[in-house]
Amino acid sequence: MFINKLIRNALLGLTVVLMSALSDGDVFAGADARALLKESESRHRTKTQQYAGELTVVNKDGKIRKKGWKSFREGYSGDAKNLIRFTDPPEVKGVGFLSLSRPGGQNPDQWLYLPSMKRERRIATQDRDSSFVGTDFNYEDMEEFDHEKYKVALQGEQTVESQPCYIIEAIPFEKSGKSVYEKKILFLRKDNLYLLREDLYRKGDKEPSKRMILSDLQQIDGHWVARRMEMKELKKGSTTTVLLKEIVFDRPQAAGRFTLQNLNREGGD
């Protein structure tokens, strides 16, 4: 089983390399969407990531709310564990969010800790379109994109923010647990396969319901990272922008950080 998977991945890698060798400067011309997404994951996978996020939520009337959080991740994509702890403003300080991936591409287990209740609250799978602590992200948006949970297809190419990009359509597999979205359109930068934009379609919507834009790409510790993440609720007209600061990759995370015990630690990270 493992050998088969290894051979399959090696062949896939070889295909990608051959394609890039035969192409005329266009690194992945003719590549299929799955291969591109696998290669993207393999390039950008890090063991851990942590950062301090400065959030600005602007509603349709232009009213601005600021929030702050600390984010910790171990693993990546389909095997990721995430912990987010709000640091600002006082009304949400201490609120914690834990997301643990489940095997077989199922939706992750998610919990929210509310300091006022001194206990965690489990997030139901179909509750994942709820706004995440007053931001334009919902609980599903807090997961990292895992291409194995989607049927993917290359749709073409387009320039986004002056960068040539592959356009990939991703439709969630029903067996992977219910998704909030009917489909996602991903814009992968051609030169480094970094995700620059994601158009998110809720069920029944012909136009994108939400749009996530990643910008201000920098290399930190040898890894590409977008230091600015913007989520727009296109129908509501509101936007949440996250500025990533104090970014650190591959630092070993404290043992037990991604546990319910830690989530319930008042004043803890």
Next chain:
Amino acid sequence: MTFRFQIRALSSLARLRHLSVLIVRLRRLNPRRLDFIFDLKSELLHLFLLILLLPRPALAQEFSGYAEAKGFAYAERWDSRDSWGLGWGTLFAKLEGKTGDAQLTGSLRGEWITSDEKGALAFDPADRKIRRSPLSVQDFWMRLPLGPSHDLQLGRFQLGWGKTDGYSPADSFLPRDLTDPFSDEKIPLWALRLSGSNGALRYEAVATALTTPWRLPLLGSRNAPLTAEAVPAGTLFKEVESSPPDVGFSALRLLATFGEWDLGVWGRAGVRPAPLLNFRFDQATPAPSGTVIPVERRYAREEAVGVELSRITGSWVLRGEAAALFSRDHDLGNAVIGALSAEKGFGDGTLLITLAGNAIAPPVDATLLFDRAILPALITAWNRTEEWGDWKLVWTAGLKRGDGLLKAEASYNMTDLWKVTLGGELPYGSTEGPFGALDSARRVHIALRRSW
């Protein structure tokens, strides 16, 4: 939670006899037990101070808090002593720090209340006095990691125990402050808590060396009206400061997560913090405004075991809790309390519906038993965070006497730090019920809060 008090002269006399017996028993037992308790407290204090003195890395601190001014306007007055309005000012400051892996937290609350509900400025670190002191310690605790997934917490902190926010038999034994009968405020405990996890299994063990009693509103006021058939109008109730027992309770809880299921079991033993009231008609004295009747309190021991089960079903989280409570006290008796709840998220909000009841009829009027007073009840709570702030609606329907309570509150965030809140509480229905009896406490309120 709200309560209505009824006086029954005969049961009070019976209680008086029980109290006498209890006092005699305690006098017999006290010397050695008290020595042990004082020794234990002293040892814990020494341990706490020793830990504070251990050499540790520099302390990283965070300071937070709020100042709030709140005003209440009442629809009517219960008697001539009550005013139409009430002012409540709060200043809360919290200091959190980390030294190495240890977490230290301390907080202080200063208050100013315009009514007689405010107590005298007194040193009451464990909230054992009848009225709340204008100055109180809300947090004073340290958490020490005993391993990556095991913690020891000691000091004064608030405990969240049950799984259900609406009504939980596991939470209801924790002391409440009913100075504001509608606020459902938990009182922190001086305790030692050991908690941890191993894979899908979690545990939590708590021991408190001291009883922190429920704090009741002024007896005979609009917040605790007394309907006394045998007592003439103008009677005053003089609450006697009594010393709650020096032993507290201990409890153990085990939790496990299996896929969509969460299972928990718990047990508890010790002194029940809700008092049993003794109306001392035998000590009634005449006064210019009427008769004055002293009211004493006593505290029963109780053992309890409980089970809780929850499961995610589609977009709902369904929970069931059941608890069996045992007491040899004649006025308290046994209870089998169950709660079923269903919770669903809507946007950035939650709808929670809880049905709770007691399968055993209590030996005295349930309204005298505080945490069991509202049972059976259907509680519907809906709260939601909006772009502009948040709101909540709570409807508690008493199923026995047809009374209930409607609560509504909306907060507007003027900035990230300033918030204004408008709300109201509307008890309704039969005055025989715990909510209906509070019809004179119908009110609206406005609050302005500045956080930092």
